[in-house]
Amino acid sequence: MQQNLKVQADIVNELLGLEAKLEPLEARKEELKEALRGFGAAAYPVFGVGEVTVSQPSVSVKKGTQMVVDETQLSSLSDATVYEIIEKKFVVYEDVMSRAAKSRVEIKLAA
Known part of the structure; x- marks a missing residue:
């Protein structure tokens, strides 16, 4: 049981780490998409x-x-x-x- 909790904690920590890295990239992606919308x-x-x-x-x-x-x-x-x-x-x-x-x-x- 403890081993499963460690696996879950590892998955959650990795997922949160990825989200922390992706969040600024997603924000920049939205800025670029908004800029392209301006061109029609x-x-x-x-x-x-x-x-x-x-x-x-x-x-x-x-x-x-x-x-x-x-x-x-x-x-x-x-x-x-x-x-x-x-x-x-x-x-x-x-x-x-x-x-x-x-x-x-x-x-x-x-x-």
Whole structure:
């Protein structure tokens, strides 16, 4: 049992050591990806090494409208009351937007 705990501790220590080394590299990688996004969508092949592809960013677009209402309160009202609430604009519709996203940067190493 103690031997298993030592093996687990060794694995955990190695994993934490790797993470400590990778964290600054990952941060730098994100900085470089952000810089490439500034140049727009493109593919950057490097013969024998791999390719970096930058896609177009997606923008938030209107997908429709949505009624915003406290449904627990609305369900307790009569149909006539609900109709009146809508007519008097106590219940309004809001735009439903898609999520905006940064352009994706893919890195593929040559095999």
